[in-house]
Amino acid sequence: NAGVTQTPKFQVLKTGQSMTLQCAQDMNHEYMSWYRQDPGMGLRLIHYSVGAGITDQGEVPNGYNVSRSTTEDFPLRLLSAAPSQTSVYFCASRPGRMNTEAFFGQGTRLTVV
């Protein structure tokens, strides 16, 4: 059981480049989300999805795009990378039931130069 898998683990981008952070889960979880973690800021929600074909914005969605074409995958797209997007990104998933913990991927450290 792989859980939540994020790729890549590290990435360096140049300003203006685009890329996709991959997230896949093999637990048939309905709910998936993306967070960014910055020093002294905790984890802030970027986008989330409650099921295939359904996505919504979180606290800090600007500059990011998501889609959910399957239950398993929830990619995060950076449209035109900016230095302010330098961060550690976490993908999380959980079942749709209320009293359940969220399972996190191991994170992607992204640096935009």
Next chain:
Amino acid sequence: AQTVTQSQPEMSVQEAETVTLSCTYDTSESDYYLFWYKQPPSRQMILVIRQEAYKQQNATENRFSVNFQKAAKSFSLKISDSQLGDAAMYFCAYRSAWLQNTPLVFGKGTRLSVIA
């Protein structure tokens, strides 16, 4: 919107001693879930303990326990017999129970150091 506040950016504890990490939250809801997550240097987010607001009994998991004060909107984490492996960032998190698909709201974290 709900907010979670961790007022201690850093804490330290001697090995084998007890330490308490503070967390307060702001909500107008009566039913919700509270969590403590641990993030060691490996970056992995690990659930430490969970509390349902409708339960008056404080949750306990081995050396980890919480002091849940619903009226005060306080949810502190007590680590007993601290071990070197407890050194990590600890995040307090809140989730509403009213809507099924609400995300976790995190505090800014407390970095815990354990001194040998």
